[in-house]
Amino acid sequence: MSIEDQANVPLPEHPQVALPAGVSADSPVGRLAATVDRLSREVRTAQAEAEGRALIELAKGILVERLGCGPTQAARQLAELTEQAGTTQLEFAVEVINQAARDRMSEVTNAFLAATRAAEEAAAETAAVRLRAAESGALAADDTQAVAESLLEQALRPLGAVAVAIWAAGADGSLTLTGSAGFSPAEAARWHYVPPDVATVARCALTERDGLWIMSTDDRGLPSVGRHHYPDGGRAAVPAGTGGRVYGVLEIAWPTPMPEQPPQIVRQVEALAELCAHTLETYTPPGNPSHESRAMPDASELMDLADGLYDPALVLVPHLDTSGNLLDFRIQHVNSRFLDPAGRPRAMISGSLLLEAYPMAAGDSELFQRIERVYATGEPFRARRMNLTALVDQVPLAALADISVSRHGDGILFIWRIEDETARLASLLQHAQRLGRIGGFEENLLTGEITWNGQLFDLYGRPETSPPVPLEELPAHAHPDDAVTIGRFLRTLLHRRRPASAAFRLQRPDGVTRHIRVVAEPVLDTDGRLLTTRGAYQDISAQHWTEVALAATRDQLAHTEQHASERDRLALQLQRAIMPPTQAPLQVPDLDVAVRYRPAEAEQLVGGDWYDAVVLPSRLVLLCVGDVAGHGIEAATSMVVLRNALRGLAVTGAGPGQLLSWLNIVAHHLTGAVTATAVCALYDPDSRTLRWARAGHLPPVLVRGSDAAPLPLVRGLLLGAVPEASYEEAEVQLAPEDNLLMYTDGLIERRDRTVEESLTHLLSTAADAPGTLDQRLDRLLTYSRSDTDDDTCIVGIRVG
8 A cells, every 4th residue: 555545645636638629539649648647647646655655764763763762663663553543654653753843844733733623633634744745845855946846736735726936035125936836837937037126926925024815816916927827816925934034935826716714724834935945045046147237245345335424333244053043143344433332442342243242232122123124024124213222331321313224135234323312411401500490300211210410409408319309209299289280290291291391399308398390301212102201390489570470460370380380279278178188187007098189170170079088986997989960169069068978977887888878868858969979988997897888989999919900899879869779788808908999080081981991091000009008099190091170089098
């Protein structure tokens, strides 16, 4: 029995030879044609048998090495294992090879087997044999033409393909047809060479790294070899590369429109393209005049080109391992304009590896990967204001630069023009010192490094040996009444990434209070990410003319920031006349309580949001937040009624569900039938248990460790919606270091987002917030994405 019979892998069916009209099969010409056809089929059968025997012999060799036995015993062991597995010897041999190789081809065949074993097990085993047979034929082939024929016969015809083309990519972007099968010799000759910049199926595949899969050539209208033979057929073009470099393209043609291929078929084709790359790697274009005229400049010409530039430039050459895989680039030449950020001489840089000389290049906006892509595809890369980082005495220094990377033959020309941020910062500091009373700063948000000038240390009343103060900690150094102003400043600068300014009162360690104006702007990279903030503080305490002008005409202050700041402070004072103090004076063992209130930014600043945190006579802690519908005096009045009523009702010792039931009667009958939402909770410090209920309000958020999640929802109607209502209670056991947050919807509401999306952002911010409970609440206000300009209340507790 032949190898093909053992494997049960039928050869692709070929139509019998077609005889010209009027020629009989019994005529000499007919008999000659039949003989040629029979001999061709016998050659294909012999070739398949030879490839099958090669795979079986390879599996025997693996067993000899693994079992430590001789060839005869290995053959006997292979036969016994095949019989036990209930499969053919060829199929079992392929399984042995896959298990031993653990290479790309074994991954592809195993994935294909797993995806199709349930319903098409026999076909899947056949595919595994086809792939290994195609690999064997391709590796044994003398040239790319033989590789194309092997791939078509062994692996691609069973997939419905009728032709295959293997293209070699030139350094100048040209394509050369190095091997084909299924296309006529005349068609292959007509497409032997494709000049640079001609948009074909194969050319487009070089720019699309995932390959190009066209259901029908009519869909894209791209020219390619054999298109007039298969005008509406499908095409697949996959880059053929290895070791990080692309050497050409494997193009496959189907006779009719191709359906969308499953992932396992796509992976098979990618593995076959990688086989082609091993042959294309050693391909040398024929030495005809057309190719010679396109030869790229040698290394000396590229170095001369770099020396003629006015910008710093490096000439890089690939550094490969023993298997031909790209590891790094060696700096072959450094031009005279080059200045090393670390102060090293050019002779020390020239000849070293790129990642050894500049290890930060691997993380600078994927700079090293960009250079690899240019080397692999030949496509140049240019970018403006790209972030570059260099290590100077183990300290990372960042700079922005315009980048240009291009490939010339096997060399890479890397040019950059650095925007001198250091000189600009020095100029800023000099200017600030000259004017006096102005301190400049720059804060790197990636590394946490903060740079202050001496004047800024003087404004803060801190010695220059002390660490600078990060912007996020600014509220801790300002007057409490300016918390709202500073919060808006930080949100505009850090979250909205826009220039911002604010006026506030700075409280220094020596007890002196200074009136300060801060102006800052964000610095973004090419991807829009926030890299740095920079700006200046100015001491405006002595500018009495501002106060005089303020008193002289209030109308002129309507469009000034000072007036806005004063209006916000007046609104906050009015709110505090109604609300309890922000820093709740609660003395509870092993419990921290913090509250925050942020008024609305609209002109009607007084809203209906309220909160309360108080220790009851029973030693339980009452915690609540609520939101009365609407704004203005009516909403504020109703809010005061509900908050004071809840305080009085809580003294009875009733649970949170009963308290909300009574508060619903108050809202419906005693406040003009207003509606409101609320969350009410009672915390027992002795048992660390929290009982809570809700009236149409968002549930509290529990932050435990690095996880944040809302408490499970309980039932409860809006307050005031119906005359009588009952409210479901729930109980949660808190643990030490737990944080519980209760808030009103002004913290998360957005006009263009659902509540679920806004809640997800809140949970992420709450989980990432480090530090104390006060810092956690400040961070929630700073990074809030709310855009409804509604007022906001937050109550937080932290279990000791």
